[in-house]
Amino acid sequence: QQPVQSPQAVILREGEDAVINCSSSKALYSVHWYRQKHGEAPVFLMILLKGGEQKGHDKISASFNEKKQQSSLYLTASQLSYSGTYFCGTDQISSGSARQLTFGSGTQLTVLP
Amino acid sequence: EAGVTQFPSHSVIEKGQTVTLRCDPISGHDNLYWYRRVMGKEIKFLLHFVKESKQDESGMPNNRFLAERTGGTYSTLKVQPAELEDSGVYFCASSQHRGGMDGYTFGSGTRLTVV
Structure with a gap:
Protein backbone atom coordinates (compact mmCIF):
# COMPACT_ATOMS: atom_id res chain seq x y z
CA GLN A 1 0.00 0.00 0.00
CA GLN A 2 1.18 3.47 -0.92
CA PRO A 3 2.63 5.59 1.92
CA VAL A 4 1.01 8.96 2.51
CA GLN A 5 3.16 12.06 2.20
CA SER A 6 2.39 15.48 3.57
CA PRO A 7 2.32 18.24 2.67
CA GLN A 8 1.72 17.85 -1.07
CA ALA A 9 3.54 21.09 -1.76
CA VAL A 10 5.48 23.70 0.15
CA ILE A 11 6.99 27.04 -0.82
CA LEU A 12 9.86 28.45 1.19
CA ARG A 13 12.18 31.40 1.18
CA GLU A 14 15.89 30.67 1.12
CA GLY A 15 17.09 29.99 4.66
CA GLU A 16 13.75 28.74 5.99
CA ASP A 17 13.13 25.24 7.32
CA ALA A 18 10.73 22.55 6.14
CA VAL A 19 9.49 19.16 7.31
CA ILE A 20 8.08 16.48 5.01
CA ASN A 21 6.23 13.57 6.54
CA CYS A 22 5.72 10.01 5.31
CA SER A 23 3.27 7.62 6.92
CA SER A 24 2.64 3.96 6.18
CA SER A 25 -0.17 1.64 7.21
CA LYS A 26 2.23 -1.32 6.92
CA ALA A 27 5.12 -2.41 9.10
CA LEU A 28 8.38 -1.43 7.46
CA TYR A 29 11.89 -2.75 7.02
CA SER A 30 13.13 0.65 5.96
CA VAL A 31 12.27 4.05 4.56
CA HIS A 32 14.12 5.68 1.68
CA TRP A 33 14.10 9.35 0.69
CA TYR A 34 14.67 10.59 -2.87
CA ARG A 35 14.68 13.99 -4.54
CA GLN A 36 13.74 14.53 -8.17
CA LYS A 37 14.40 17.71 -10.08
CA HIS A 38 12.24 18.42 -13.09
CA GLY A 39 13.08 16.14 -16.01
CA GLU A 40 15.83 14.35 -14.12
CA ALA A 41 16.20 11.01 -12.39
CA PRO A 42 15.15 10.71 -8.74
CA VAL A 43 18.28 10.80 -6.62
CA PHE A 44 18.77 8.73 -3.48
CA LEU A 45 19.20 10.86 -0.33
CA MET A 46 19.23 8.37 2.51
CA ILE A 47 17.83 5.16 3.95
CA LEU A 48 16.55 4.65 7.48
CA LEU A 49 16.38 1.19 8.97
CA LYS A 50 14.37 -0.15 11.84
CA GLY A 51 15.20 1.07 15.28
CA GLY A 52 14.28 4.71 15.56
CA GLU A 53 17.14 5.71 13.35
CA GLN A 54 18.06 9.25 12.54
CA LYS A 55 20.38 10.30 9.77
CA GLY A 56 21.58 13.41 8.08
CA HIS A 57 24.04 14.95 5.75
CA ASP A 58 24.64 18.60 5.19
CA LYS A 59 21.43 20.30 6.33
CA ILE A 60 19.06 17.50 5.33
CA SER A 61 18.23 14.93 7.96
CA ALA A 62 15.54 12.35 8.62
CA SER A 63 14.05 10.26 11.39
CA PHE A 64 12.17 6.99 11.43
CA ASN A 65 9.68 5.97 14.10
CA GLU A 66 9.18 2.25 13.45
CA LYS A 67 6.37 1.91 15.98
CA LYS A 68 4.31 4.57 14.27
CA GLN A 69 5.55 3.55 10.81
CA GLN A 70 6.37 7.17 10.14
CA SER A 71 9.35 9.03 8.81
CA SER A 72 10.09 12.71 8.56
CA LEU A 73 12.58 14.56 6.37
CA TYR A 74 13.98 17.80 7.78
CA LEU A 75 15.45 20.50 5.57
CA THR A 76 17.08 23.28 7.53
CA ALA A 77 18.28 26.63 6.22
CA SER A 78 16.99 25.68 2.80
CA GLN A 79 18.97 26.53 -0.32
CA LEU A 80 17.74 27.15 -3.85
CA SER A 81 19.24 23.77 -4.82
CA TYR A 82 16.79 22.01 -2.48
CA SER A 83 13.91 22.67 -4.85
CA GLY A 84 12.38 19.56 -6.35
CA THR A 85 9.94 16.79 -5.60
CA TYR A 86 10.71 14.64 -2.58
CA PHE A 87 9.55 11.04 -2.47
CA CYS A 88 9.57 8.60 0.37
CA GLY A 89 9.85 4.93 -0.55
CA THR A 90 8.88 2.22 1.89
CA ASP A 91 10.13 -1.36 2.05
CA GLN A 92 7.11 -3.11 3.54
CA ILE A 93 7.49 -6.23 5.66
CA SER A 94 4.24 -7.64 4.21
CA SER A 95 5.72 -7.73 0.72
CA GLY A 96 7.35 -11.05 1.52
CA SER A 97 10.51 -11.97 -0.28
CA ALA A 98 9.98 -9.56 -3.16
CA ARG A 99 11.37 -6.48 -1.40
CA GLN A 100 10.79 -3.52 -3.65
CA LEU A 101 9.95 0.04 -2.67
CA THR A 102 6.47 1.51 -2.63
CA PHE A 103 6.53 5.27 -3.20
CA GLY A 104 4.35 8.10 -2.02
CA SER A 105 2.89 10.77 -4.30
CA GLY A 106 5.70 13.17 -3.58
CA THR A 107 6.06 16.59 -1.98
CA GLN A 108 6.87 19.46 -4.30
CA LEU A 109 9.30 21.80 -2.58
CA THR A 110 10.01 25.23 -4.04
CA VAL A 111 12.67 27.46 -2.54
CA LEU A 112 12.48 31.10 -3.55
CA PRO A 113 15.32 33.64 -3.30
CA GLU B 1 30.73 4.48 -12.88
CA ALA B 2 28.02 4.77 -15.52
CA GLY B 3 24.53 5.33 -14.18
CA VAL B 4 21.26 3.74 -15.20
CA THR B 5 20.53 4.51 -18.84
CA GLN B 6 17.09 4.56 -20.39
CA PHE B 7 16.19 4.82 -24.06
CA PRO B 8 14.38 6.57 -25.60
CA SER B 9 13.99 9.65 -23.42
CA HIS B 10 10.73 10.54 -25.14
CA SER B 11 8.29 8.61 -27.29
CA VAL B 12 5.06 9.75 -28.90
CA ILE B 13 2.99 6.99 -30.46
CA GLU B 14 -0.54 6.52 -31.65
CA LYS B 15 -3.04 4.39 -29.83
CA GLY B 16 -2.70 0.80 -30.97
CA GLN B 17 0.98 1.02 -31.83
CA THR B 18 3.79 -0.81 -30.11
CA VAL B 19 6.62 0.75 -28.13
CA THR B 20 9.67 -0.83 -26.55
CA LEU B 21 11.53 0.87 -23.74
CA ARG B 22 15.04 -0.13 -22.80
CA CYS B 23 16.93 0.08 -19.53
CA ASP B 24 20.63 -0.53 -18.94
CA PRO B 25 21.25 -0.87 -15.20
CA ILE B 26 24.51 -0.29 -13.40
CA SER B 27 26.87 -3.15 -14.15
CA GLY B 28 26.75 -5.75 -11.39
CA HIS B 29 23.36 -4.71 -10.05
CA ASP B 30 21.28 -7.86 -9.87
CA ASN B 31 18.07 -6.02 -8.95
CA LEU B 32 16.25 -4.11 -11.66
CA TYR B 33 12.91 -2.36 -11.18
CA TRP B 34 10.41 -0.72 -13.49
CA TYR B 35 8.17 2.04 -12.21
CA ARG B 36 5.72 4.43 -13.82
CA ARG B 37 4.64 7.91 -12.82
CA VAL B 38 1.43 9.27 -14.24
CA MET B 39 0.92 13.03 -14.12
CA GLY B 40 1.46 14.23 -10.55
CA LYS B 41 0.72 10.88 -8.94
CA GLU B 42 2.90 8.41 -7.12
CA ILE B 43 5.79 6.51 -8.66
CA LYS B 44 4.00 3.22 -9.09
CA PHE B 45 5.75 -0.15 -9.05
CA LEU B 46 5.49 -2.31 -12.16
CA LEU B 47 7.92 -5.18 -11.70
CA HIS B 48 11.17 -6.37 -10.19
CA PHE B 49 13.86 -8.55 -11.74
CA VAL B 50 16.57 -10.37 -9.85
CA LYS B 51 19.12 -11.14 -12.51
CA GLU B 52 17.04 -12.57 -15.35
CA SER B 53 14.16 -13.79 -13.18
CA LYS B 54 10.95 -11.90 -12.51
CA GLN B 55 10.82 -11.60 -8.74
CA ASP B 56 7.52 -9.75 -8.66
CA GLU B 57 5.37 -8.52 -11.53
CA SER B 58 2.28 -7.75 -9.49
CA GLY B 59 2.31 -4.12 -10.60
CA MET B 60 2.04 -4.81 -14.32
CA PRO B 61 -1.30 -3.29 -15.39
CA ASN B 62 -2.35 -5.99 -17.87
CA ASN B 63 -1.09 -8.40 -20.48
CA ARG B 64 -0.34 -5.59 -22.92
CA PHE B 65 2.86 -5.05 -20.96
CA LEU B 66 5.75 -7.46 -21.39
CA ALA B 67 9.11 -7.12 -19.66
CA GLU B 68 12.22 -9.11 -20.31
CA ARG B 69 15.75 -9.19 -18.98
CA THR B 70 17.66 -11.64 -21.06
CA GLY B 71 21.00 -12.66 -19.62
CA GLY B 72 20.42 -10.57 -16.53
CA THR B 73 21.81 -7.41 -18.07
CA TYR B 74 19.62 -4.84 -19.82
CA SER B 75 15.84 -4.98 -19.69
CA THR B 76 13.09 -4.08 -22.13
CA LEU B 77 9.49 -3.15 -21.46
CA LYS B 78 7.15 -3.55 -24.40
CA VAL B 79 3.67 -2.09 -24.57
CA GLN B 80 1.51 -3.67 -27.25
CA PRO B 81 -0.96 -2.32 -28.23
CA ALA B 82 -0.58 1.02 -26.48
CA GLU B 83 -3.64 2.73 -24.98
CA LEU B 84 -4.12 6.36 -23.96
CA GLU B 85 -3.91 5.52 -20.25
CA ASP B 86 -0.41 4.11 -20.75
CA SER B 87 0.98 7.64 -21.03
CA GLY B 88 3.38 8.62 -18.29
CA VAL B 89 7.04 8.56 -17.34
CA TYR B 90 8.54 5.09 -17.09
CA PHE B 91 11.47 4.84 -14.72
CA CYS B 92 13.96 2.06 -14.40
CA ALA B 93 16.07 1.66 -11.27
CA SER B 94 18.70 -0.78 -10.13
CA SER B 95 20.26 -1.79 -6.84
CA GLN B 96 23.00 -4.18 -5.83
Missing part, protein backbone atom coordinates in the same frame (compact mmCIF):
# COMPACT_ATOMS: atom_id res chain seq x y z
CA HIS B 97 21.46 -5.40 -2.62
CA ARG B 98 18.13 -6.99 -1.84
CA GLY B 99 15.68 -4.51 -0.41
CA GLY B 100 17.65 -1.70 -1.98
CA MET B 101 19.77 -1.34 1.14
CA ASP B 102 22.29 0.55 -0.94
CA GLY B 103 19.59 2.81 -2.34
CA TYR B 104 18.09 2.68 -5.79
CA THR B 105 19.81 4.34 -8.72
CA PHE B 106 17.20 5.63 -11.11
CA GLY B 107 17.42 6.37 -14.79
CA SER B 108 16.11 9.65 -16.14
CA GLY B 109 12.99 7.95 -17.43
CA THR B 110 11.17 7.55 -20.71
CA ARG B 111 8.28 9.95 -21.22
CA LEU B 112 5.66 8.03 -23.16
CA THR B 113 2.78 9.88 -24.76
CA VAL B 114 0.03 7.89 -26.44
CA VAL B 115 -2.19 9.99 -28.71
